[in-house]
Amino acid sequence: MSDTPWTSPMPEPQFELMRRILAAPSPVGLEAAMTYGVLKPHFESFAPTGWQLRQFKGHAGVVLDTHPGRDDLFKVMVIGHADKIRMQVRSIGEDGKIWINSDSFLPNVLIGHEVTLFSEDPAAPGRYRRIEGGTVEALGAIHFSDPAQRDGSKGIKKEQLYLDLQIHGENKKQQVENLGVRPGDSILFNRPIRHGFSPDTFYGAYLDNGLGCFVTAEVARLIAEAGGTEQVRVLFAIASYEEIGRFGSRVLAGELRPDAIIAVDVNHDYVAAPGIGDRRMQPLEMGKGFTLSVGAIASEQLNRIVETTAREHDIPMQRDIVGADTGTDGMAGVLAAVDCVATSIGFPIRNMHTISETGNTRDVTAAIHAITRTLQALDALPDPHREFQDNHPRLDEAGALGHQGADKPGKHDNT
Known part of the structure; x- marks a missing residue:
């Protein structure tokens, strides 16, 4: 397998798993076709001994828990949502x-x-x-x-x-x-996912948000194959009710009280979106990598670790500006009144909430590996709890920045 899979076409078996997850009929309130019909048996197929699959009474969400009962560990919840608009x-x-x-x-x-x-x-x-x-x-x-x-x-x-x-x-x-x-x-x-005409593209209905569930499941598999984590307890969560107000994820956060949340959801390709030039949106673009939310409740400390990890591994990333609300399950912690850091990771798609939502497999793969490496980076910290308690950014300590000239970076690089 390539050390940089986000630079290569998605293998067909992996694409077929993505297609099966996206095909599950799981409208709001009836998510079990995806959670119980596809994802639960998939989780059980690779989960190491000791991991636990949690189920809930009020909705069909599921959580794969790497260290059940270990509330002393730093808990990270990675969330996709299974509900589809209908x-x-x-x-x-x-x-x-x-x-x-x-x-x-x-x-x-x-x-x-x-x-x-x-x-x-x-x-x-x-x-x-x-x-x-x-x-x-x-x-x-x-x-x-x-x-x-x-x-x-x-x-x-x-x-x-x-x-x-x-x-x-x-x-x-x-x-x-x-x-x-x-x-x-x-x-x-009634619209299955198909390969697109352009390389590494695919299209169909309901990428929102079977894609986030697919990414969450693939991160879980990669963490399991790497031997799991030691200091970090990961909660791989598939939520419900996101499309009607993030109700499912706030229940999961309230029940399990994570220390960190990484929401995984689709984003917009603003460059290709017609008629919005005067809105001056951030130029997110399909095929240019995963997106990282900045603003709202997004933790600058958690974002720093995600961005640093992506740079270390040359995983392409785009910075997204989200204002007062991430628009994703990244809000689950604050909505549930849980003290946790949070951010939202996504992938630009076109035609959201239509029959022809369109994405790029390389962006999806980039998100999978960025989250996997971020979890491993968190696990390598001396004390993840203290890392976030003691290192809040201090703007009063910002250094002065002078004019940097007009030369483009690398212009005088002789290599």
Whole structure:
């Protein structure tokens, strides 16, 4: 295996694991398909004797604990979230249309796409059936839209969205009701992950945030293969409810009280994002490495260790500016009122919350190895607890900086 895997294409077996994790149907509140169906057996396949898989009552999150019971050790929680945004049945019309809620999707990105409806059996609560072959619609045809919708000056309202199961004939509403479809049933895109046209790219639905779960699982595997840690107790966490307010991760943080949190979640490729030039966003770009959050509650001390480790191993990194909120499970500690350092690591993707989210495998691999090496660097500290208690940055001790000239670094380098 290469010593710098982030410089090479992702091996196909690893890509297939990523694809399986991303494919698991795990809408908010129904995350067990990913956590119990894919990740739990995967964790159990490599976890050394003594590691423990923790399960929870109120949600389907799981945590792989490297040192169960060792509260004296410095605890680091690495968090991905398994929940996906989803559409949901709102009501059933007399004409057989299944009116739906769009959740966190833009209504116009849904039109015409194939979906799968997951219906709980009314006769057997807790048992689910799958209905495929439907598409999301709103207007029916351009011929039925007004001129403002045709030229794009008027959009589609979320109330216009419906699932079309091609119902026809008599008693159309009854045909749908006979299936047991009810308000509240979940609907997900039917869109598998595929390799992209450009090298090292891939695309499909729900990179947010099966990718963070994949990275967390791969870090766990690499730590296990390296013999584990001694001073650091790592909690490899797969959370729920992130998309509705980071509720799942704050429960995990409140229950397990980590000393440090590293959230792993998708980020934006701002360079490729259309129409936002006047916002002057940080030029994060797909293919240029993992991202590290700066600002909000992100710990400068933890970031220093991440950045130093990445530089030592030549792992490409991009600095992200997050303002008042990381927008990720990195906020779990403060939301749960737990004293811990935290940061958020990600990878720029395009078209977030659409059917064609697009990422780069090298960025994902860079994040995997940056987090792995960071955990090992924390484990090598003389006393991780004191490291963070005693070394808060002091801006009153900042040295003066003068003008550095106009030459670019390396301009006069003779090597």
